[in-house]
Amino acid sequence: MRFTSEQRLDDGVLEREFTLGEIPGILWTPGSASAPAPLILLGHPGGLHKMYPRLVARARHSAAEGFAAATIELPGSGDRPRSAAAEEARADLRRALEAGEPVDEIVDRLVLPLVEKAVPEWRAALDALLSLPEIGGPVGYAGGVIAIGIRLAVVEPRISAALLFAGSFVPRTLFEEARQITIPLQVLLQWDDEGNDRQLALDLFDAFGAKEKTLHANMGGHTGVPQFEGDDGNRFFARHLK
Amino acid sequence: MRFTSEQRLDDGVLEREFTLGEIPGILWTPGSASAPAPLILLGHPGGLHKMYPRLVARARHSAAEGFAAATIELPGSGDRPRSAAAEEARADLRRALEAGEPVDEIVDRLVLPLVEKAVPEWRAALDALLSLPEIGGPVGYAGGVIAIGIRLAVVEPRISAALLFAGSFVPRTLFEEARQITIPLQVLLQWDDEGNDRQLALDLFDAFGAKEKTLHANMGGHTGVPQFEGDDGNRFFARHLK
Numbered sequence: 259m260r261f262t263s264e265q266r267l268d269d270g271v272l273e274r275e276f277t278l279g280e281i282p283g284i285l286w287t288p289g290s291a292s293a294p295a296p297l298i299l300l301g302h303p304g305g306l307h308k309m310y311p312r313l314v315a316r317a318r319h320s321a322a323e324g325f326a327a328a329t330i331e332l333p334g335s336g337d338r339p340r341s342a343a344a345e346e347a348r349a350d351l352r353r354a355l356e357a358g359e360p361v362d363e364i365v366d367r368l369v370l371p372l373v374e375k376a377v378p379e380w381r382a383a384l385d386a387l388l389s390l391p392e393i394g395g396p397v398g399y400a401g402g403v404i405a406i407g408i409r410l411a412v413v414e415p416r417i418s419a420a421l422l423f424a425g426s427f428v429p430r431t432l433f434e435e436a437r438q439i440t441i442p443l444q445v446l447l448q449w450d451d452e453g454n455d456r457q458l459a460l461d462l463f464d465a466f467g468a469k470e471k472t473l474h475a476n477m478g479g480h481t482g483v484p485q486f487e488g489d490d491g492n493r494f495f496a497r498h499l500k
Numbered sequence: 501m502r503f504t505s506e507q508r509l510d511d512g513v514l515e516r517e518f519t520l521g522e523i524p525g526i527l528w529t530p531g532s533a534s535a536p537a538p539l540i541l542l543g544h545p546g547g548l549h550k551m552y553p554r555l556v557a558r559a560r561h562s563a564a565e566g567f568a569a570a571t572i573e574l575p576g577s578g579d580r581p582r583s584a585a586a587e588e589a590r591a592d593l594r595r596a597l598e599a600g601e602p603v604d605e606i607v608d609r610l611v612l613p614l615v616e617k618a619v620p621e622w623r624a625a626l627d628a629l630l631s632l633p634e635i636g637g638p639v640g641y642a643g644g645v646i647a648i649g650i651r652l653a654v655v656e657p658r659i660s661a662a663l664l665f666a667g668s669f670v671p672r673t674l675f676e677e678a679r680q681i682t683i684p685l686q687v688l689l690q691w692d693d694e695g696n697d698r699q700l701a702l703d704l705f706d707a708f709g710a711k712e713k714t715l716h717a718n719m720g721g722h723t724g725v726p727q728f729e730g731d732d733g734n735r736f737f738a739r740h741l742k
Binding site: 464 | 705706711713714715717718731732739
């Protein structure tokens with residue numbers, strides 16, 4: 259892990275860009291941290307530059323509660339090499355959704371390889387982040403891609419709680435993994451998200467094996483998660499990571 | 501409205517029992533209120549004595565945020581005269597649920613007359629409560645019976661926000677009224693509540709006409725609403741009643 263830039267934001271949060279091998283990432287740490295900070299991994303749909311405004315807003319919000327936050331670029335997104343197969347699957351998915359055709363096979367082609375590649379990268383990033391003296395753990399995962407969050411929650415014992423955004427398609431094979439999750443979950447669902455399968459999200463919430471799982475459904479479309487959910491997310495992590 | 505008893509709870513909350521005609525009720529006001537307090541009407545399934553521990557806990561929690569809280573006995577419950585028709589419908593419902601038979605007609609027989617009787621009583625209580633100098637409004641409704649909450653939210657313009665517990669059956673005719681509700685709603689659903697119809701609750705959430713509506717689904721069975729939902733409820737009302 260190599261830090262490539264560093265700036266202090268106006269609220270005192272330290273923002274550092276880094277690379278982990280060829281993977282770019284960003285780490286935010288609270289301005290005034292006396293003890294090593296618990297860490298929240300910020301999941302996103304890919305494209306760090308495009309996602310930056312939303313990611314930095316979430317990171318600052320988390321930092322205000324004493325959490326460090328970090329994210330990495332997804333395989334095939336941003337400045338990373340494209341995957342022809344993924345691009346094709348993405349186009350196929352768009353066409354199938356517009357035509358009202360079944361999407362299961364396409365979702366498998368699109369999401370499963372992404373999960374296979376991204377999860378080991380998140381775990382490597384976690385190794386590197388937890389070796390920093392200012393990061394203490396425990397660790398939470400927050401955001402989409404929900405399929406990545408599911409696999410991470412199953413295979414990565416250092417993740418103690420997850421706030422999952424049910425805003426993207428999940429291969430049916432991951433439902434079996436969802437049943438194995440026992441860490442506390444908070445699941446965000448945008449009820450009127452036209453690009454999302456609401457029933458699949460509800461089935462997935464039902465499938466999660468966690469004894470403590472909470473579903474928060476709101477209006478406002480895919481990108482319209484209400485601001486108060488940021489506070490709710492902080493409180494969720496405060497309950498489980500502090 | 502006639503106060504029949506008064507006691508100061510250990511956290512300073514003033515608890516007063518009252519009668520409104522033949523209807524018993526309880527009013528809780530915050531210990532230290534400089535201005536008239538916003539009011540939360542606490543809905544419940546009937547039986548003030550039995551429900552008292554949960555009601556007083558909710559009232560104290562609300563009072564800590566500066567809200568007054570009040571409740572009245574439901575028609576046919578507690579010390580009020582029983583309704584033979586309602587008792588029969590309740591027994592029919594129990595039998596039908598055990599036998600796995602359709603319940604729509606029984607729910608209509610049980611719930612619609614209750615709504616017809618209870619809602620004017622809640623409105624009369626609201627008249628009386630808002631005439632007290634220590635109560636200022638705006639007003640929220642919190643709790644079950646959700647069918648009563650729906651009707652109240654439609655017909656009572658003084659109610660500005662409602663936190664509804666989707667834990668009981670709702671006559672299908674009330675779905676039309678649900679569509680007319682435009683005040684902000686927070687809906688609590690116990691996901692694994694065996695005595696409740698989860699799909700009906702989800703359909704109902706979908707039907708609500710409110711632009712700001714939030715569903716919170718949790719585990720823990722009918723009576724197992726997690727404690728953090730009390731705080732979430734306070735924050736919901738703080739956003740909309742203050």
